[in-house]
Amino acid sequence: MERAVQVIGQSSAFLDVLERASRAAALDRPVLVIGERGTGKELVAERLHRLSPRWDQPLVVMNCAALPETLIEAELFGHEAGAFTGATKARAGRFEEADGGTLFLDELGTLSMGAQERLLRAVEYGEVTRIGASRPIRTDVRIVAATNEHLPDRVERGTFRADLLDRLSFEVVTLPPLRARKEDIMILADYFARRMAAEIGWPDWPGFGPEATDALCNHRWPGNVRELRNVVERAVYRWEREGPVDRIEIDPFESPYRPTPMPTSSAESARPAPPPPPPSEAALKSFEPQARDFKSRVAQFERTILANALEENRFNQRATAEALGLSYDQLRHALKRHELLDQR
Secondary structure (H helix, E strand, O other): OOOOOOOOOOOHHHHHHHHHHHHHHOOOOOEEEEOOOOOOHHHHHHHHHHOOOOOOOOEEEEEHHHOOHHHHHHHHHOEOOOOOOOOOOOEOOHHHHOOOOEEEEEOHHHOOHHHHHHHHHHHHHOEEOOEOOOOOEEOOOEEEEEEOOOHHHHHHHOOOOHHHHHHHOOEEEEOOOHHHOHHHHHHHHHHHHHHHHHHOOOOOOOOEOHHHHHHHHHOOOOOHHHHHHHHHHHHHHHOOOOOOEOOOOOOOOOOOOOOOOOOOOHHHHHOOOOOOOOOOHHHHHHOOOOOOOHHHHHHHHHHHHHHHHHHHOOOOHHHHHHHHOOOHHHHHHHHHHOOOOOOO
16 A cells, blocks of 8 residues: 555456566566556556566656657756756766666657657667767666557658667557456455545445446546546545445536637637437337426426436436436436436
8 A cells, every 4th residue: 555556456458468567577678568548557667677687776767748859858868068058067867867777768659750769779779978978878778668659550650760669669568448457447446445535534445336336337437547546536535425435427527517618710609509419219209298388398208208218228327328418417417306316
């Protein structure tokens, strides 16, 4: 429980990846880690370092996307005093800082072609030259790089060097997204929930209710483990009732008061809003109005649509919301208004 995030999972897809990373860790060769956002690329890079013979030497992390292109080379290779405007004193680069250890280059695909060329030389010959210097410096660095792109496609488009990719891809570890690790979802959710419960002072962790479990297991998690952690921690700290946590809000931006986007042109502002989807055929067939006034008939029709949609989706509220084009919260409010929450 010391780290904010641990390597957690028991699915075969995830364990196979960890096994490959563990075997590659002992070899003093570059490793390329591929994965969508939030899949834990930095955790795998740390694992590669900690299980390697360099475990007691520095692990230096550099996010290539966090710096403007003009500063990336200075960060990687360092610079001498006066090498450019603002360089008042000499500074060692990340290669020198990682000498004897591991350099983790996150978001590798964002490097410019010029930076790629200098990186290739540093990896190939073990030498870096500070900006403004005339002599190279020898370094002993193991490279672990990560990206969420398919770099061979970048090579074909001419935006990534083929020789650099060849040099860095001795071993390629591709992390499975969370949707391919369904058996790990509740394990991770329970882990994050317990941490949050302890952080806010709960005496114990009551677990998740059936509605929350259903919502967690059926979401596709495009943001992967990072998104899951945010959703779970938000659900725990917002829960104010006794018993298991049973309300999950996937989208924190969902609100009836969400700002309406401004039109970008006069033509767009004049364009009419798209019509709502028509009611299902089943809803139309089963609707027999009993009320006489307009509002009552509309309410009765709405209740019929909701009841039929619930039945069509086997009373799975998450699936029902998607089928009707509603958010989960909007559906829950509508079901409560029509006293359909307990329909099974």
